Amino acid sequence: MSTAIVTGATGITGTAVVGALTNSPDFTEVYTLSRSQKSTPHPKVKHATLDLQTSADEMSQSLSHIPPVTHIFFCAYLADPDEAEAARINGSMLSNFLEALIKSGQTKELRRIILTCGLKQFGVHLGQPKNPMREDDDPSLFWLEQEDRPPNFYYTQQRILEKAAKDAGNKWTWTVTYPQDVIGFAKANFMNLATSIGLYAAVSKELEGSKLIFPGNKINYLAFNCWTSAKIHAEFCLWASNSSNAANQRFIVINGDTQSWQDLWPRLAARFGCTVPEHMFPSDDGSGKEAYPGFESNSMKLHPRPPVSEVDAKLGLKGEFKQSEVNCQIDLQKWAKRPDVVKAWERLRDRYGLDQTAWDSATWDFLSFLLGRNYSNVASMSKARKMGWHGYADTWDEFQRTFKELEEAKMLPPVADLKGSHS
CATH class of the missing domain: 3.40.50.720 (NAD(P)-binding Rossmann-like Domain)
Known part of the structure; x- marks a missing residue:
């Protein structure tokens, strides 16, 4: 043993x-x-x-x-x-x-x-x-x-x-x-992806109009990614x-599927009782540098040479990879401090007895990075598969399961009540 x-x-x-x-x-x-x-x-x-x-x-x-x-x-x-x-x-x-x-x-x-x-x-x-x-x-x-x-x-x-x-x-x-x-839950651990996304969606539902606007950019929205x-x-x-x-x-070690926000975001909106705007990216180039109407944007340049540039010649793409950026049409750190957003959170907190620490410790900067990248992040599980690992998880199912755990821990409001509420 x-x-x-x-x-x-x-x-x-x-x-x-x-x-x-x-x-x-x-x-x-x-x-x-x-x-x-x-x-x-x-x-x-x-x-x-x-x-x-x-x-x-x-x-x-x-x-x-x-x-x-x-x-x-x-x-x-x-x-x-x-x-x-x-x-x-x-x-x-x-x-x-x-x-x-x-x-x-x-x-x-x-x-x-x-x-x-x-x-x-x-x-x-x-x-x-x-x-x-x-x-x-x-x-x-x-x-x-x-x-x-x-x-x-x-x-x-x-x-x-x-x-x-x-x-x-x-x-x-x-x-x-x-x-x-990583998608998951740990008691008294508020610094995670699902908590911040869930809080953004729940507060968006509580705000007038109940629109779930993608804070990042169109390039990221259409890109492909893997989660664990x-x-x-x-x-x-x-x-x-x-x-x-x-x-x-x-x-x-990833779930085994390849996902994108273009698939996940409408599901997220439906789960929290929100609607997705018909024209979600007003910027002509989809870069996210232009703010969504009524909000402030933020941008950040990453390393001068993206990792793929190390093998650009081997790929037949010498000199074609430019500096990567993180661009968000909604600056989430500023969004979380807006008076209307804070009041919406406080209403949810008081209505459902939620943990204030969940809001205070939300990692808006990390979520901005994940939603604002202008490149895909796809990984292969071939090595593990060949060596005998056959585990698999559906990424949306894992988000769903984690949201439920966050609800039970009083870090998110119960989604059933949210869907029936009126802002």
Whole structure:
């Protein structure tokens, strides 16, 4: 039988991993680690408070009561706007944690470590990638480490993990996952995609006219993207933890479908009882630089060279890839501060007893980035499929399921009432 440690156990990916492990008959004990709040109670789960920013010696003391485990799922990370600082912080967190495990004896029976990273591996935050992204892409695309590129903490962590396995005499193996724009829910975790989209839709329904205007741009609306359900990612991690094919391998992990806002947005509007404007993009070129009437727009240029430009000549498109941009015809951060929007939220909050923290912690900047990109983000699951993974999730179904969880947690109003309400 197997036992596990999960770091970042109360985050969105960590919560889902804990759920998958507790539902698995193969795992008898799950030790969850987080800096503050406890994991969801379960007979298999034992929780410990651990600050990954402390030294290896301090962490080893916190871990001393945990017996040796067979698996470790590292789902923790700490965001920082300075990429170099993010690499330093997250690299230290992982290296000190691994050292602490050795000091406190947890690695004696260790078989595998699963490290959660993301599609920033391919520079999707820097601009247009080569589509579809694949694990066997040109090294200059898979490891974007050209002199003018910012550091990437995923690269730092993966090298630390590989070195640790080698230093241990390869007595244990590793697997790295790359999910994209994760859809999921975690109690008291308000920094997620579904919460912000749900709040935008619910407040739009409460406003006069009940129009659900796409805040981004027409290019993004018609582009194609892939998402990752936290649940399907957790199931993949469970599969990878015991699959010999997954040893010392890196995997893109997405739902398995390719989606677009042109399909999702009308569904979102229908779910929340809104209408989609007949002419949603007044800008002639669809760039989103022109504000939607009555609102303010915002624009941001990304890295001077989009990732795909590293192989433009190989693609027969030398010099054709221009600097990518994020353009929103509605500036969501300013939208959320408008008096009419704030009053609409407060009405919903008071009517349904909603959690004010959901609104205060909504990540409008992150949502703006996702809706305002002027390029597609499509990834391939071929490698995982060939190695035996057959999981699949429908992206819209995962949004629906997560919205329902947010309603039950009092972070979103109940959609049944919204549809019957009149602004």
